[in-house]
Amino acid sequence: MAIIIEKKTKTIVQGITGQNASLHTKFMLAYGTQIVGGVTPGKGGQNVEGVIVYDTVKECLTEHPDAHVSSVWVPPRFAKDAILEAIDAGIKTVVVITERIPIHDMLSVRRVAKEKDVMVIGGNTPGLISPGKALVGMLPKIAFRQGRIGTVARSGAVTYYVANALNLAGLGESTSVGLGGDPILGANFEDILRLFEHDEETDAVVMAGEIGGVYEELAAPYVKEMCKPVIAFIAGKGAPQGKRLGHAGAIIEGNMGTAKGKIEALKGNGALIAETLSEIPALVKRTLKK
Amino acid sequence: MRLYEYEAKEIFRRYSIPVLDGVVVDDAHFDELDKVTYPVVIKAQVFFGGRGKAGLVKTAKHRTEAEGKIKEMMAKKHGQYVIEKVLVEKKIAFEKELYLAATIDRLMHRPLIMASSKGGIEIEDVARQEPHKILKYYFNLGDNLNDFKARNIAHEIGLTGPLLSSGAAVILNMFNLFTGLDCKLVEINPLVCTKEGTLFAIDAKVDLDEDAMFRHPQLKDMGIVARHEIGELTEREKIAKAKGIPYVDLDGDIGVFPGGAGFGIAAIDLINHYGGKPANFMDSGGAPTQDKLRAMLGLLIDNPQVRAIFGARFGGISRCDDWAKAVVHYVLENKPEKPMIMRMAGNMEEAGRKIIEQAKKEHPDLFRHIKIYAYDTPIEEVIKETIRVARDYGDGSH
Numbered sequence: 268m269a270i271i272i273e274k275k276t277k278t279i280v281q282g283i284t285g286q287n288a289s290l291h292t293k294f295m296l297a298y299g300t301q302i303v304g305g306v307t308p309g310k311g312g313q314n315v316e317g318v319i320v321y322d323t324v325k326e327c328l329t330e331h332p333d334a335h336v337s338s339v340w341v342p343p344r345f346a347k348d349a350i351l352e353a354i355d356a357g358i359k360t361v362v363v364i365t366e367r368i369p370i371h372d373m374l375s376v377r378r379v380a381k382e383k384d385v386m387v388i389g390g391n392t393p394g395l396i397s398p399g400k401a402l403v404g405m406l407p408k409i410a411f412r413q414g415r416i417g418t419v420a421r422s423g424a425v426t427y428y429v430a431n432a433l434n435l436a437g438l439g440e441s442t443s444v445g446l447g448g449d450p451i452l453g454a455n456f457e458d459i460l461r462l463f464e465h466d467e468e469t470d471a472v473v474m475a476g477e478i479g480g481v482y483e484e485l486a487a488p489y490v491k492e493m494c495k496p497v498i499a500f501i502a503g504k505g506a507p508q509g510k511r512l513g514h515a516g517a518i519i520e521g522n523m524g525t526a527k528g529k530i531e532a533l534k535g536n537g538a539l540i541a542e543t544l545s546e547i548p549a550l551v552k553r554t555l556k557k
Numbered sequence: 558m559r560l561y562e563y564e565a566k567e568i569f570r571r572y573s574i575p576v577l578d579g580v581v582v583d584d585a586h587f588d589e590l591d592k593v594t595y596p597v598v599i600k601a602q603v604f605f606g607g608r609g610k611a612g613l614v615k616t617a618k619h620r621t622e623a624e625g626k627i628k629e630m631m632a633k634k635h636g637q638y639v640i641e642k643v644l645v646e647k648k649i650a651f652e653k654e655l656y657l658a659a660t661i662d663r664l665m666h667r668p669l670i671m672a673s674s675k676g677g678i679e680i681e682d683v684a685r686q687e688p689h690k691i692l693k694y695y696f697n698l699g700d701n702l703n704d705f706k707a708r709n710i711a712h713e714i715g716l717t718g719p720l721l722s723s724g725a726a727v728i729l730n731m732f733n734l735f736t737g738l739d740c741k742l743v744e745i746n747p748l749v750c751t752k753e754g755t756l757f758a759i760d761a762k763v764d765l766d767e768d769a770m771f772r773h774p775q776l777k778d779m780g781i782v783a784r785h786e787i788g789e790l791t792e793r794e795k796i797a798k799a800k801g802i803p804y805v806d807l808d809g810d811i812g813v814f815p816g817g818a819g820f821g822i823a824a825i826d827l828i829n830h831y832g833g834k835p836a837n838f839m840d841s842g843g844a845p846t847q848d849k850l851r852a853m854l855g856l857l858i859d860n861p862q863v864r865a866i867f868g869a870r871f872g873g874i875s876r877c878d879d880w881a882k883a884v885v886h887y888v889l890e891n892k893p894e895k896p897m898i899m900r901m902a903g904n905m906e907e908a909g910r911k912i913i914e915q916a917k918k919e920h921p922d923l924f925r926h927i928k929i930y931a932y933d934t935p936i937e938e939v940i941k942e943t944i945r946v947a948r949d950y951g952d953g954s955h
Contacts, residue, residue: 291874368768370741371739405873405904422818425819431902432935435935448817448819451661503823504829514684514746515660520663544827
């Protein structure tokens with residue numbers, strides 16, 4: 268199965284006429300991803316790499332009612348509207364490549380997505396890949412190999428290096444998901460861990476987090492509930508400390524956000540902690556032998 | 558994006574949140590001190606907390622004393638920072654300190670107002686020991702805050718009589734500021750109440766969302782642009798900021814040219830883990846332009862403490878060919894002597910590899926210190942080699 272995307276998944280590309288989107292449309296198609304349409308308001312009727320461009324997501328989905336996944340590549344000021352347009356038209360998974368989306372916009376998006384039971388991944392995500400099956404986003408295919416390890420990471424390049432480390436040790440990925448680097452995200456670690464836990468093609472999960480935010484801590488209690496092993500790599504032990512402004516953050520979050528706090532929360536709930544990238548495959552192999 | 562207190566208070570004025578009369582003084586404008594009523598409170602304009610304990614809040618009875626104390630404050634270094642501006646405000650007596658804030662609860666992903674009758678610097682202790690004394694009111698963006706809600710909040714933190722409506726007005730105005738300017742935080746601590754029954758925001762904290770500034774061109778008219786944090790940056794950080802490069806100085810000898818911020822953070826840990834010392838944090842991801850990539854390399858190479866560069870490009874949205882072009886261009890133009898140990902893999906790798914090979918063939922001498930590994934070399938091997946090379950590079954006398 269893999270999670271979220273597989274061979275038969277039909278996808279659309281919002282903002283397809285942009286420079287990055289059209290280049291990566293080419294790469295996605297070459298990988299085998301089914302892209303049934305693109306959307307750029309005002310450019311309906313054009314085509315990009317053989318993909319028909321529509322003016323609205325609604326029109327695109329009228330023609331292709333079986334498309335359930337969209338990737339969003341529009342500039343940040345249009346991102347909220349594009350995501351809401353996708354949700355309104357009936358898209359079930361929105362993969363938001365756009366980075367630096369205003370925080371208040373993402374809070375509004377999250378609320379609507381929750382109401383409509385839509386998964387929004389990102390913003391600032393490199394996307395996701397089920398190796399050998401489908402790729403939505405801009406991840407370099409060379410970093411991934413089909414296998415039975417699920418990976419989920421905050422940052423793009425860390426997503427690639429984690430898979431790279433697994434592959435160099437002879438392992439591969441069922442699906443690799445980039446959560447995104449923006450401060451307020453749609454899907455978080457727990458959402459993806461839940462999918463991997465129930466995916467029959469996944470034997471173990473690697474999660475790679477970093478300082479800042481609270482998503483790693485929030486996922487920790489679920490790690491304890493899981494049957495599958497979780498290996499965690501948390502970056503930021505040596506990172507310069509951000510200067511805190513005001514007391515409000517501390518009132519709500521206490522000491523969350525530090526690398527140490529995240530590692531302790533995950534370790535305390537049964538995750539194995541990898542200190543380096545090369546330790547990741549070693550720990551994965553150890554848990555699978557059991 | 559954090560604002561200085563004087564900037565936050567200027568915004569407060571525009572949103573009708575009551576603040577004291579005051580002037581901003583820097584070392585070229587001491588005549589501003591003629592415009593205030595003495596005695597005054599002098600507050601250094603810095604971001605770090607605990608200003609009082611650090612001797613950065615002082616009182617003065619008259620102008621001469623004020624000028625002396627300001628000069629003294631500005632003459633000293635406070636940690637690594639120099640005070641460039643102070644805010645001078647009329648000193649007032651007050652009876653009560655309250656706490657008000659509007660911010661985002663990242664655990665719940667919802668904005669909220671927090672209020673407490675126990676304001677002041679101990680508010681975090683209140684949060685720990687008597688959490689029920691901090692009222693939390695969650696709301697949705699796009700909703701209005703009704704007057705009666707604002708009155709309820711004011712009432713719950715003990716404001717009654719004429720203070721009920723003036724307190725509710727402050728809460729409403731703070732809400733309007735938070736939602737109107739895309740804030741991450743608005744904090745008033747303390748909001749004080751004078752014997753005469755007037756409220757004043759004694760301190761003001763505003764944290765704006767840099768990514769939403771495009772919606773608020775009026776901030777530019779107030780001199781609030783994305784670059785104003787410069788007062789508290791090191792020299793190299795200032796140069797980086799001016800060029801739009803996310804960069805933080807660390808104390809080591811390995812220049813880190815990592816790709817995206819996430820791996821930038823991981824690379825620092827990995828270098829430390831293998832016994833090296835990173836010289837910086839940098840974000841060189843997100844498809845930077847050629848000019849920016851070259852500026853990034855320059856920033857690292859020009860740092861006299863740096864003895865070797867660790868570079869990595871795992872091309873996703875940032876293409877390997879763009880990266881290779883920038884590296885080659887930089888090397889041909891600047892002929893760096895410091896070793897650069899790098900790895901390039903990912904999107905457009907083949908095109909990137911051709912660019913590098915071609916340049917190496919034409920200028921073997923310039924590239925003799927430069928190694929660019931490919932996909933099959935684990936990144937940690939590249940890091941270890943950089944650490945070795947940095948050690949061998951000698952004492953920096955090259």
